Amino acid sequence: MAVYPATPTGACSKRTGSKLAKRSARSRSKTKEGYPSLRSWTMAQVRSKNTKPEIAVRKAAHALGLRFRLHRKSLPGTPDLTFASKRIALFVHGCFWHRHDCDKATSPASNVEYWTAKFDRNVRRDARNATDLRKAGWRCVRIWECETKDAKKLAGILRRKIASKPKAL
Template identity: 45%
Template sequence: MQANNWFGTFALRRLTYSRYTDESDTLKENLYFFIMDRLTPERRSWLMSRVKAKNTSPEMVVRRLVYGMGYRYRIHVEGLPGKPDLVFAGSRKAIYVNGCFWHGHEGCRYAGLPKSRVAFWAAKIARNRARDRENVSAMEADGWRVLTIWQCELKNREKISELLHDFLKQE
């Protein structure tokens, strides 16, 4: 059931107002039922299609750090499970750079589920996490060393630089 945008906006404003009054919880629940996405399905689809899978900002940060350390790498190698973001073929090492939301980083404040379509998003993120585990297991079974870097970890550049250096230097 899709509500018009003006009605969704009205319901959201009404719900916000009712939080600060003594109106019943039933009214809040009824109004919340009608709150829909502000965007039309076509616009939401267009917006979601713009979410990149390659060359994301977190990935570019890691690539710049690694390149600055003097290491050279390949990106998104097709023959490897999950197409790792950075591949060091000579030393058989791979780095995955994961977004906290899309890959369900446990304990991270960026990994919360949206409030709408919770079942859909929970299933989607669970599938992503299962696929990530399978990819890492397959890589390790083939003799690769794998490092997963989370988007939230990139806030501390010194720590992540040290982590990358230690990972790439070990034999």
């Protein structure tokens, strides 16, 4: 194993691909200085992958013995989990962004026209992706953020929607 001497801050190192270099680059990108406003920075922190609800679904699915692939870009909508042997594409939707009928799907009080249009686009895109997946021979399953809070209920939902055999059409 090669040992490289420590370099002063800002100097180049032979360890450019190291975890330390990647970690420091990541932490610099999360600072607020590079954004035009605090709101812009706040919105940039909203993740689309590896969210807490998605990780809860992944853990529950794995505990049930289900094996899956993550974020298949070759499918419409880039499903969060795909079960290729069953041809099931699973989406873990946030209640706020995808307008579930629960308490989390509140609407912002400011800039109402923008948010209404934004939510409508999200819902239309979800429907279009589900239709495209069905046309490609995939079954589309949606799990809502509010359904991921209780692990036992989530396991039951996954068992019912994924592990069981689909009904004949």
